Amino acid sequence: MVRPIGALVGLGFVFVLLFSLITGAVNFIKEPPAPTVEHEFHLHPKKLDLASNGPLGKFDRQQLQRGFQVYKEVCAACHSLHYVSFRDLQAIGFSEAEVKAIAKQWAIEVPSVNPDTGEAATRKAEAADKFPLPYANDVAARAANNNAIPPDLSLMAKARHDGAAYVYSLLTGYQDQPAELLKHFPDAKTGAGLHYNPYFANLNLAMPAPLVADGQVTYADGTTASVDQMAKDVSAFLVWTAEPKLENRHATGVAVVIFLLIATTLAFLAYRNIWAGTKH
Amino acid sequence: MSFPWANHYAPKHPAMQWIDERLPLPRLVYNAVGAGYPVPRNLNYFWNFGVLAGAALAIQIITGIVLAMHYAANGDIAFASVEHIMRDVNSGWMLRYAHANGASFFFIVVYLHIFRGLFYGSYKAPREMVWLLGLVIFLLMMATAFMGYVLPWGQMSFWGAKVITGLFGAIPFVGEPIQTWLLGGFAPDNAALNRFFSLHYLLPFVIAGVVILHIWALHIPGSSNPTGIEVKGPQDTVPFHPYYTAKDGFGLGVFLIIFAIMLFFAPNYLGHPDNYIAANPLSTPAHIVPEWYFWPFYAILRAFTVDFILPAKLWGVIAMFASILLLFFLPWLDKSPVRSGNYRPTFKMFFWILVIDVLILGYCGGAPAEEPYVMISQLAAAYYFAHFLIILPIISRIERPLPLPGSITEAVLAKHGETAGEAQPVAAE
Numbered sequence: 001m002v003r004p005i006g007a008l009v010g011l012g013f014v015f016v017l018l019f020s021l022i023t024g025a026v027n028f029i030k031e032p033p034a035p036t037v038e039h040e041f042h043l044h045p046k047k048l049d050l051a052s053n054g055p056l057g058k059f060d061r062q063q064l065q066r067g068f069q070v071y072k073e074v075c076a077a078c079h080s081l082h083y084v085s086f087r088d089l090q091a092i093g094f095s096e097a098e099v100k101a102i103a104k105q106w107a108i109e110v111p112s113v114n115p116d117t118g119e120a121a122t123r124k125a126e127a128a129d130k131f132p133l134p135y136a137n138d139v140a141a142r143a144a145n146n147n148a149i150p151p152d153l154s155l156m157a158k159a160r161h162d163g164a165a166y167v168y169s170l171l172t173g174y175q176d177q178p179a180e181l182l183k184h185f186p187d188a189k190t191g192a193g194l195h196y197n198p199y200f201a202n203l204n205l206a207m208p209a210p211l212v213a214d215g216q217v218t219y220a221d222g223t224t225a226s227v228d229q230m231a232k233d234v235s236a237f238l239v240w241t242a243e244p245k246l247e248n249r250h251a252t253g254v255a256v257v258i259f260l261l262i263a264t265t266l267a268f269l270a271y272r273n274i275w276a277g278t279k280h
Numbered sequence: 281m282s283f284p285w286a287n288h289y290a291p292k293h294p295a296m297q298w299i300d301e302r303l304p305l306p307r308l309v310y311n312a313v314g315a316g317y318p319v320p321r322n323l324n325y326f327w328n329f330g331v332l333a334g335a336a337l338a339i340q341i342i343t344g345i346v347l348a349m350h351y352a353a354n355g356d357i358a359f360a361s362v363e364h365i366m367r368d369v370n371s372g373w374m375l376r377y378a379h380a381n382g383a384s385f386f387f388i389v390v391y392l393h394i395f396r397g398l399f400y401g402s403y404k405a406p407r408e409m410v411w412l413l414g415l416v417i418f419l420l421m422m423a424t425a426f427m428g429y430v431l432p433w434g435q436m437s438f439w440g441a442k443v444i445t446g447l448f449g450a451i452p453f454v455g456e457p458i459q460t461w462l463l464g465g466f467a468p469d470n471a472a473l474n475r476f477f478s479l480h481y482l483l484p485f486v487i488a489g490v491v492i493l494h495i496w497a498l499h500i501p502g503s504s505n506p507t508g509i510e511v512k513g514p515q516d517t518v519p520f521h522p523y524y525t526a527k528d529g530f531g532l533g534v535f536l537i538i539f540a541i542m543l544f545f546a547p548n549y550l551g552h553p554d555n556y557i558a559a560n561p562l563s564t565p566a567h568i569v570p571e572w573y574f575w576p577f578y579a580i581l582r583a584f585t586v587d588f589i590l591p592a593k594l595w596g597v598i599a600m601f602a603s604i605l606l607l608f609f610l611p612w613l614d615k616s617p618v619r620s621g622n623y624r625p626t627f628k629m630f631f632w633i634l635v636i637d638v639l640i641l642g643y644c645g646g647a648p649a650e651e652p653y654v655m656i657s658q659l660a661a662a663y664y665f666a667h668f669l670i671i672l673p674i675i676s677r678i679e680r681p682l683p684l685p686g687s688i689t690e691a692v693l694a695k696h697g698e699t700a701g702e703a704q705p706v707a708a709e
Contacts, residue, residue, distance in 0.1 A: 002609055003612070003613060003615075003673045006613055006668075006669040006670075006673065007670050007673065009602070009665075009669055010665045010666055010668070010669025010670045011670065013599055013602070013662070013665040013669075014665055014666050014670075016584060016586070016588050016595055017583055017584070017658045017659075017661050017662040017665075019586055019588055020583065020584055020585045020592070020658050021655055021658040021659060023586045024585055024586075024651070024654060024655055024658070025655060028651055028655075033650070033651065055544075055545040083360070083363045083367065088367075151557075154363070155363075155556040155557075158548060158553060158556040159553050159554070159557045160553050163553075242556075244367060245373045249373060249374070249377075249544055249547070250544065250545070252544060253540065253541070253543070253545055254544075256540045256544060257541060257544070260533060260536050260537045261537065263533055264530065264533025264534060264536075264537060267526070267529040267530040267533045268530045268533070270526050270529065270530075271527050274522050274523060274526045275523065275526070278321060278518060279693065279695075279696050280321045280322050280323075280518075280692055
C-alpha cells in the first residue's frame with residue numbers, strides 16, 4: 001500500500017514542479033527580466049589589507065588609535081558606538097589617565113538626573129560609560145539627517161559582507177554618477193539629498209562623503225592623513241570595535257589546535273595499537 | 281538483547297559490586313557502550329558519526345546552559361545581552377562562537393550520519409525503529425536550531441521567525457489564527473522571544489531522551505555494518521570497548537580539530553552579517569535566508585511558484601514538510617533485501633545523484649529567489665521526490681544485486697587476500 005500511494009504523491013509533486021518550471025521558463029523567455037541599475041553598476045568592495053586579517057592577525061595599535069581619532073573627529077558627530085565603553089580604549093594602547101581625559105572631554109554628554117531637583121540633566125562622560133548617543137532618539141536623528149538614521153558603528157565591520165573592506169570602499173567610493181548610467185537608466189538619477197556611491201547596495205545613500213580632504217584630521221603620530229589613509233584607519237578601528245577579543249581568539253585558537261593535534265595523534269596511535277592484531 | 285558471546289559484567293572492585301547489586305547502572309553502561317556490546321569488526325569511518333553527533337549535542341547543552349546564565353530573553357535587551365556576552369563575560373565570545381558553530385557542526389555530522397544510513401540501508405528491517413527515532417531527533421534538532429537562531433534578536437532572527445511562522449499562515453481557514461497563537465501576537469515580539477527561549481532550553485533534553493531510545497533500539501539487533509549482512513558468530517564482532525571507543529576517540533579528535541579551526545579562525549563564516557544588526561520590524565532585509573542547514577528545504581519551499589488548484593505557497597509548505605516526512609516511509613519504499621549500497625550497482629548510481637541533487641538544492645536555497653536558481657531548484661526538487669517515491673521502489677524491484685560475501689569475517693579476510701579458513705578468534709578483552 002505504501003508504494004502505490006507514495007508513487008502517486010511523488011508524481012503529484014513532480015507534476016506541479018515541472019508545471020511551475022515550464023510556466024517560469026515561458027515567462028522568462030517572453031519577458032526576460034530587465035537588467036537593474038544595481039545589478040549593472042554595484043561594485044564589490046576593494047581589497048583591504050589590515051594587520052588583523054588572517055588566522056594569526058593582530059591589531060596595529062597605532063592604526064587603531066589613528067582610526068579612533070578619525071571616529072572622534074569625523075564620524076562621532078552623527079554615528080553612535082553604543083556597545084563600546086571608554087574604558088575599552090585601554091585595550092588599544094591608551095593609558096587609564098588618557099581614557100579618563102578622553103571621556104571627560106567628549107563633546108556629547110551622558111543623560112543624567114539632577115541630584116537636587118530630580119529633573120533630567122546631562123553630565124560629563126566617565127571611563128565606565130558607553131560612548132554616548134549623538135541623538136536623543138530616532139526622531140531627532142531623522143530630523144537632522146534628511147530622514148535617515150545614522151546606524152550604530154560598533155558592529156559595522158561584522159554587519160556587512162566583507163566588513164572592513166566594505167567600510168573602506170564606501171568611504172573612498174563617492175563619485176559623480178557615470179554618464180553611462182544616466183544614459184541607460186534615466187530614472188535612476190540620484191535624488192535630492194542623496195549621494196552616489198557604487199559600493200552601497202542601492203547606489204545612493206543619505207550620508208554625504210565624510211572624508212573629503214587630505215589633512216582633515218591631524219595625526220599625533222605624524223602619519224600623513226590622506227583620505228585613503230583615514231578611511232583605512234577608521235576601518236581598522238571598526239574591526240576592533242566589532243571584535244575586541246580578536247587577538248585573544250587567535251592566540252587561544254593556536255594553543256587549542258596544537259593541543260588537539262597532539263591529543264589526536266595519541267588517540268590515533270592508541271587506536272592502531274588496540275586494533276593491531278585484529279583484521280578489519 | 282545481545283549476542284550470546286557478549287562479555288558479562290563482573291565488577292572487581294567491592295564498591296562497584298555494592299553499587300551494581302543495588303542499582304545496576306554500571307552494568308547498563310557496560311552493556312550499552314562498554315565491553316559488553318559486541319560490534320561488527322568491519323565498520324568504516326562513516327560509523328563514527330553517531331558518537332560525534334552525541335558529542336555535538338553535549339557541547340551544545342554545556343555551552344548553552346552557561347550562555348543562558350548571561351542572556352536576557354527580552355526584546356528590548358536581547359541583542360545587547362549577546363554583545364555583553366561577547367565583550368564583558370569572561371570567555372563569553374568563546375562560549376557563544378562554540379554554541380553558534382556547534383549547531384552547524386551538529387548538523388554536519390548528523391547529515392553524514394543520515395547519508396551513511398541511506399547508503400548502507402541501515403533503515404531496513406530489523407532496524408526500522410532506529411531509523412524512525414533518528415528522524416524524530418532530526419525534526420527536534422531543526423525546531424531547536426530554528427528557535428535558537430531567533431534568540432540573538434538580530435535582523436535575520438526576527439525576519440526568519442516571521443517567515444517560518446508565516447508558513448503556518450498558509451494553512452487554509454485556520455492558518456492565520458494558528459500563526460498568531462504560535463507567536464503570541466501578530467508579529468514576532470517579546471511573547472514569541474520568550475516562548476522560543478523556553479522551548480529552546482527544553483528541547484535539547486527531549487533530544488537527549490530520544491537519543492537514549494535510539495541507542496536502545498539499536499542494541500536490539502546490534503549495529504549494522506558496511507557489508508549489510510548480519511553477524512553470524514563471535515568471529516564477526518569485537519567488543520565496543522576498547523575497540524570502538526579507541527576508534528571513536530580518534531574520530532572525535534579529528535572532529536574537534538576542524539571545529540576548533542572554524543570556531544577560532546572563521547567564527548562568522550557560516551553566519552549571516554545581517555544578524556549583527558538589531559531586529560527592526562520596519563526594515564526588511566534584501567534577502568531573507570535561513571541558516572545553511574535549512575537551505576535544501578528552503579529551496580523546496582520556494583520551488584513552487586504557480587497556483588495549481590492550491591495556492592503556490594501552500595504547495596511549498598506541504599512539499600517542504602513532505603520532503604522530511606517521506607523519509608519515515610523509507611523502510612517500506614525500498615524493499616530490496618540487500619542493505620549495503622556496495623552490492624547494489626543501480627541503487628549506488630542513483631544514491632550519488634541524490635547526494636548531488638541535495639547539494640544543488642542547498643546551493644539554490646541559499647541563493648536569492650531569482651532565475652536561474654528557481655528553475656534549477658524546481659528540477660532538483662522534482663528529482664528529490666522522484667528519487668524516494670518513484671525511482672527507489674522501482675530499483676528495489678528490478679535491480680540484480682552483486683553476490684554477497686558469506687559472512688563479515690569472510691569479507692574482511694577477502695580484503696586482506698586470505699580465505700575464511702583461517703578465521704582468527706576474536707581478540708580477548
